Amino acid sequence: MSNRARWVMPMGNTRSSAFTAPHPIYLASGDGAHVTDVDGNRYLDFQNNFTALIHGHGHSSVSEALCRQVPIGLSFANPTKTEIDLAELLCGRVSHFEHLRFTNTGSEAVMMAIKAARALTGRTLIAKCEGAYHGCYDPIEVNVSAPPIDWEDDRRATLQHDGLPTTVRDQTIPIAFNDIEKTERALSAYGSEISAIVVDPLPSRAGLICVSPDYLAFLRRWTSAHAALLISDEVLSFRLAYAGALGDGPIRPDITAFGKIIGGGLPIGAVAGSADVMRVFAPSSDRPHVAHSGTFTANPMSMVAGHAAMSAMTENEFTRLNELGADARSALRGALQSVGVTGAVTGAGSLFRIFLGVAEVSGYADVFRAGSASALGALVRAMQDRGVMISQVGLGAVSTPMRPDDINRLAAVFEEALRTVSVSGRLAPDTTP
Known part of the structure; x- marks a missing residue:
C-alpha cells in the first residue's frame, strides 16, 4: 500500500499529521470504538481522527x-x-x-x-x-x-x-x-x-x-x-x-x-x-x-x-463521556507510577495527552523539554502492536461507544508498552524522590 502511495504522493502522504516513518497504518474500516487496517488487524481507536469523531465510527x-x-x-x-x-x-x-x-x-x-x-x-x-x-x-x-x-x-x-x-x-x-x-x-x-x-x-x-x-x-x-x-x-x-x-x-x-x-x-x-x-x-x-x-x-x-x-450529544452524554475521560487520565497516570517511568498525563473532558521525560506539564516550556520524539514514537508503536491506537504526539480522545472496559484496556496496554519500551532503554526511570 505504501509503495503505491509513493508513486502518486510526496513520500506517499497527503496529510502531514498522519505521516509516520517508515509508513502509516492504512485503515480499511471503522465500527464503533474500533478500526480495522488493510491487513485485517483490529484496533481500539483513541485517535478518532484527531478528536473529530466524538461518536467513533458508524454511529x-x-x-x-x-x-x-x-x-x-x-x-x-x-x-x-x-x-x-x-x-x-x-x-x-x-x-x-x-x-x-x-x-x-x-x-x-x-x-x-x-x-x-x-x-x-x-x-x-x-x-x-x-x-x-x-x-x-x-x-x-x-x-x-x-x-x-x-x-x-x-x-x-x-x-x-x-x-x-x-x-x-x-x-x-x-x-x-x-x-x-x-x-x-x-x-x-x-x-x-x-x-x-x-x-x-x-x-x-x-x-x-x-x-x-x-x-x-x-x-x-x-x-x-x-x-x-x-x-x-x-x-x-x-x-x-x-x-x-x-x-x-x-x-x-x-x-x-x-x-x-x-x-x-x-x-x-x-x-x-x-x-x-x-x-x-x-x-x-x-x-x-x-x-x-x-x-x-x-x-x-x-x-x-x-x-x-x-x-x-445530550448534556447527560457529555457528562458520561467526560467521566470516562477523567478515568482514562487517572488510569494512565497510575500506569506511569506502576512502571516507575517519569511522565505526565494532561487533558480535560474526554481528552488526554501523554508526555514522557517530565513529571509535570504546566506550560509550553515543559512540553518542549519532554522526552524525545523517538521514545514517544516507540511507545505509540508498542501500543499499536497490542491493538490500541493513540496519535503520534500522545493525544487521545474518548468516544461515546466506549465503556469502562475500554478504558481498562487502554491502561493495561499502556502499562505493558511502557515496560517493553523501558526494557529497550528508550525510557529513563523515574528518579523523583
Missing part, C-alpha cells in the same frame, strides 16, 4: 442521516434548510452565539475570525499564545513548536515552516499562555495596534492544559480596554461540554472558531458570535465587510451528519 443516527441525504443531493450552489437546522441547534446551545457562519475546516474558521477582527478594527496585528496550534493560516503559524521564548530578551515571532513570508513576523505577537505578567509585558508595546488576541481554552500542542480563569479574564479586560477582539479557538475544545469550552462561563469571546465534532465526521468549521460582530460577513454594500465563500461550505452532507451527531 447509526449519523449514517441514517447521510443515507437519506445522498439520493436527494450532495451539494448545491444555493442554500438549503439543512444549514439552518444545524445553525439553530448550535446557536441554541451557546448563549453568546447569535449568528453563525459555516466554513469547510477549522483552519478556515480561524482564518475568517482573524479577518473579521482586522476588518472591524482596521488593524493588522494579532497575538497568539506560544506553542498553540491554530491551523494553516500564515499569521497564526508562528511559534507552534519552536524553542521556548526567552521572555526577558527577544520576544519576536519565530517562523518554523518554509513558504511563510518574513513579514509574518511583523504581524503576530507571541504571548505566554496562562502568564498574565509576561503577556501584559508582551502586549504593552503595541496597545492600539492589535486587532485580536487568539486563545485556545485547551491548546493541544501547548500541553493540553486548560486556560486559567484569571488569565482568560485578563485577556477579556485587555481586549476590551484596547478595542480589540477576543477570539476563542474551540476547533478541538468545543467537545469539552454541551455548550463548548467557554459557553457556560462568565467570559464571552467576541468570536468563536470551532469545528471537528460539529460535522459528525465530515469536513466542517464555523465562526460564531454576536449579531453585531458577525454582521461583518453580511454580503451587503456596508463596510467593513469580509468576503467569504466556498464551493462546499454548508454542504448538506456535512450539515445533516453534524445535526445528527450533535443531537445525540
